[in-house]
Amino acid sequence: MNRFIRSAHRWLSIAFTAAVIANFVAMALGEPPAWIVYSPLPPLFLLMFSGLYMFALPYLAGTRKHTAQ
Template sequence: MNWNNCIRQIHRWLSIAFTATVIANFVAMGLGEPPALVVYSPLLPLFLLLFTGLYMFVLPYATKLRGGRGAAG
């Protein structure tokens, strides 16, 4: 598995983790006042999603500037 596919796979799993933490947050809020750990738990996957998403966004432009064949090649 090359580096780009690894980043994409990490991004997919992070999105699942982020969605699960947001759902857990809403469930906890429905049950009463949630603890701070539950409230702030979506932030870590969100920041990691930001970095992996920015990497995948910039990748086609970076390969074009280097004269590469593109992200697929």
């Protein structure tokens, strides 16, 4: 499960970066459509959740070790 979360987090970061770049290119060409403006938000929210999960993993693993002793 952890390997899948890490891999998904990496791919989501690529999708987020591409969406932000597309957003800047579209803004440089004129008024962009709303779907381009809001396209970075879904990967950003998924990155937030996967990042918080990975951030909490060491703390949760430490809690399990202390309760097992």
